Ligand SMILES: Nc1nc2c(ncn2[C@@H]2O[C@H](COP(=O)(O)OP(=O)(O)OP(=O)(O)O)[C@@H](O)[C@H]2O)c(=O)[nH]1
């Protein structure tokens with residue numbers, strides 16, 4: 001009895017000591033759809049699992065890293081790491097699938113302590129927590145600041161401008177014609193919602209536009225009742241409009257409010273409001289290729305997303321109870337699509353695009369660093385050309401991707417580089433570090449400032 005009690009106390013003391021030396025880092029991987037989030041997270045786990053063999057091996061504190069455990073069984077909705085690895089190791093290799101729902105990544109790292117601390121603490125642990133989600137959902141964060149009437153006004157101004165005006169076609173006239181106080185017709189509303197969804201899909205695929213709201217119309221995710229995703233903007237309405245029970249206004253406003261207050265806010269509160277570090281991933285090259293409209297939409301999208309986060313140090317109490325993001329990494333992704341000498345220019349163009357937002361963030365005392373990144377490098381350089389394989393084809397192509405301007409012009413008119421649909425490199429395996437650009441720099445930055 002006494003022995004059991006003593007063992008219990010020892011166990012308790014061990015657990016407590018464990019808790020004291022385990023730090024949690026909540027990392028927000030923030031990126032619009034196809035920015036490269038899932039590929040990045042897959043490569044991150046892979047680089048950590050192979051820390052002894054990759055570029056991390058000689059970098060502090062990873063030279064003291066003893067073990068890495070990617071948690072699967074104890075995690076609700078775990079990140080589909082094994083599925084991603086399966087696609088990447090096919091012959092020919094293919095990219096992980098576009099994300100359709102939320103998933104969680106938990107990776108535990110155990111480090112040997114330094115010098116005399118060794119005796120005091122034993123090994124130290126760091127738990128990394130990351131979330132993967134469809135990029136479409138991110139674009140709903142700005143809705144948190146809007147009333148339904150304000151959203152209608154915003155949609156009206158978006159649809160008054162090309163290319164959305166042409167893409168909406170007759171749908172714009174239909175939505176303009178709806179009278180706010182007329183009784184709504186449920187069948188017509190269902191049809192209009194469907195047409196709005198098709199319009200959003202076309203904005204994304206035909207014009208390369210980033211801001212497509214509501215994001216859940218494109219990808220609902222689990223746990224959202226389809227009838228709650230049935231509303232459209234009334235283009236003749238404004239923030240002063242109203243409507244009696246059963247009217248178009250009352251029906252659409254109630255569903256918009258539910259969407260904003262439960263779906264969007266729930267996602268934001270649970271997953272984004274308590275981050276320690278943020279990694280903003282941006283595919284700059286595709287919008288540079290798609291042209292001025294795509295770049296200006298991306299700029300507005302990123303600005304409003306960055307506004308939704310809480311940065312910097314405020315009062316002591318706020319810091320204690322609500323940690324703020326104190327480091328932001330801004331990364332142009334997939335830079336293996338240009339020659340190495342031009343990768344910094346891609347990063348510069350991204351930083352030029354969001355100059356104002358980054359100044360705001362820095363002003364709040366947040367450390368901002370830029371990393372031109374390739375989570376999985378698919379090309380190799382031969383002179384001033386690149387050699388790579390293409391999706392759905394065997395063999396290799398040798399091509400010159402074209403050049404990137406040193407800075408983004410203010411009017412956002414650029415000649416984009418030539419982009420091909422590259423497939424991942426051959427021979428990827430879980431137990432070998434994937435080829436990459438600057439993943440090691442970024443991972444080093446992630447743990448920078450933690451007390452290891
Ligand atoms: N060349 C190259 N292509 C990449 C890299 N990372 C991603 N890609 C390409 O970009 C596409 C999208 O990447 P994902 O990782 O699925 O992007 P995501 O942000 O998770 O996208 P959603 O899940 O749709 O929000 C991939 O299918 C690849 O074609 C990279 O490091 N190099």
Ligand SMILES: [Mg+2]
Pocket residue numbers: 037038039097098099132133134135
């Ligand atoms: Mg994804």
